[in-house]
Amino acid sequence: MSLICITGTPGVGKTTISGLLRERGFSVVSVNEIAEREGLFLGRDPLRGYLEVDIEGLCRSVERYLTGKAVLEGHLSHFCRKCDAVIVLRLDPEVLRERLLMRGYPEDKVQENLEAEALDVCTVEAHEIHGERVREVDTTGKTPEEVADIIMDILDGDEGYAPGDVD
Ligand code: DAT
Numbered sequence: 001m002s003l004i005c006i007t008g009t010p011g012v013g014k015t016t017i018s019g020l021l022r023e024r025g026f027s028v029v030s031v032n033e034i035a036e037r038e039g040l041f042l043g044r045d046p047l048r049g050y051l052e053v054d055i056e057g058l059c060r061s062v063e064r065y066l067t068g069k070a071v072l073e074g075h076l077s078h079f080c081r082k083c084d085a086v087i088v089l090r091l092d093p094e095v096l097r098e099r100l101l102m103r104g105y106p107e108d109k110v111q112e113n114l115e116a117e118a119l120d121v122c123t124v125e126a127h128e129i130h131g132e133r134v135r136e137v138d139t140t141g142k143t144p145e146e147v148a149d150i151i152m153d154i155l156d157g158d159e160g161y162a163p164g165d166v167d
Pocket of ligand 1: 009099144
């Protein structure tokens with residue numbers, strides 16, 4: 001299995017783009033799907049109240065769900081050390097704000113996510129774990145198809161980068 005992790009702040013388009021990659025022959029699963037199916041949670045975050053995913057357990061399970069060219073998507077996917085390449089989707093915070101408000105997120109959750117996007121949180125975390133295997137794709141003003149095309153080019157090494165080249 002070659003595993004591509006698609007990460008980024010909630011709302012940047014991970015689910016949408018992963019759906020397009022599925023149409024292009026990738027097997028796709030989301031971190032949340034596996035976590036819920038297997039009950040892979042460590043407990044509730046005392047401050048924010050959300051369930052904390054057992055990402056190590058999830059990475060051990062991932063091969064049971066994915067085969068061949070595979071995509072693991074979710075804003076925690078970059079914590080999976082098995083990723084052969086990590087794509088961080090980025091989005092202009094103003095556009096992101098609109099999307100999160102449309103989703104019905106409360107203002108504090110919108111702010112928290114906008115800050116995460118502005119501070120490159122997913123990119124920084126991904127780099128710490130995966131180094132040169134990380135690539136960012138700015139999705140602002142691009143259609144989902146265009147974003148999927150860029151990812152395919154990256155994976156094909158058409159930008160001077162092939163995930164398998166770097167370890
Ligand atoms: P995520 O999975 O990162 O939380 P999503 O795939 O659910 O994000 O997308 C959030 C919303 O944005 C959804 O209504 C679809 C829309 N969207 C995603 N990618 C887009 C793009 N490139 N252009 C316009 N809208 C997009």
